[in-house]
Amino acid sequence: MSEAPVLSVESRARIDREVRKYPEDQRQSAVMSALAVVQAEHGHLTNELMDAVAAYLGMPSIAVYEVATFYTMYDLQPVGRHKLCVCTNLPCALSGANEAAEHLKSRLGIDWNQTTADGAITLKEGECFGACGDAPVIVQNNRKMLIEMTPAKIDELLAELSR
Ligand code: FES
Numbered sequence: 097m098s099e100a101p102v103l104s105v106e107s108r109a110r111i112d113r114e115v116r117k118y119p120e121d122q123r124q125s126a127v128m129s130a131l132a133v134v135q136a137e138h139g140h141l142t143n144e145l146m147d148a149v150a151a152y153l154g155m156p157s158i159a160v161y162e163v164a165t166f167y168t169m170y171d172l173q174p175v176g177r178h179k180l181c182v183c184t185n186l187p188c189a190l191s192g193a194n195e196a197a198e199h200l201k202s203r204l205g206i207d208w209n210q211t212t213a214d215g216a217i218t219l220k221e222g223e224c225f226g227a228c229g230d231a232p233v234i235v236q237n238n239r240k241m242l243i244e245m246t247p248a249k250i251d252e253l254l255a256e257l258s259r
Contacts, residue, residue: 102148107133111152124155127163131170132238140171168222169238176211178257181222182245183233188224191231192246197221199247203254217257 103111114129130149135141141164143157150157164170168181182197200219204212211218227233230243234253242253 123153140174175218176215179218179237181220181235183222183225185224187228188231193232196232196245199250
């Protein structure tokens with residue numbers, strides 16, 4: 097296995113825990129967890145970090161890039177303290193997602209993939225989060241699902257995030 101000095105001891109220990117969940121010859125199955133671990137430590141994923149994950153898991157870098165660029169939970173650029181990912185897929189779009197997105201953009205003065213000047217909020221466009229019945233759906237910081245996000249609820253959220 098190649099050395100991956102760019103990964104911290106702590107990250108490697110956490111990745112090792114994920115790797116142990118799979119058969120010995122399937123280290124690459126832990127790639128999503130490994131990327132999440134490294135992103136949590138560094139804030140976003142650089143090519144150097146993704147290459148290090150690839151080397152550590154014994155897989156081609158391109159395969160790691162494919163995963164990191166496919167899922168909106170991974171950030172390839174720095175993001176604000178709060179990342180709001182708005183689902184704009186059809187079921188949500190039919191239930192107010194576009195209005196929610198426009199309201200957010202207008203309130204924050206930013207567009208998709210931009211961060212407010214104070215570094216507080218990054219706005220991203222997301223794919224279906226599997227909660228279509230509760231549209232519009234926003235996922236906050238990859239962890240918290242916010243449902244039925246009408247403009248009024250978005251105003252409440254922004255007030256909460258500004259405290
Ligand atoms: S389409 Fe938005 S959560 Fe499914």
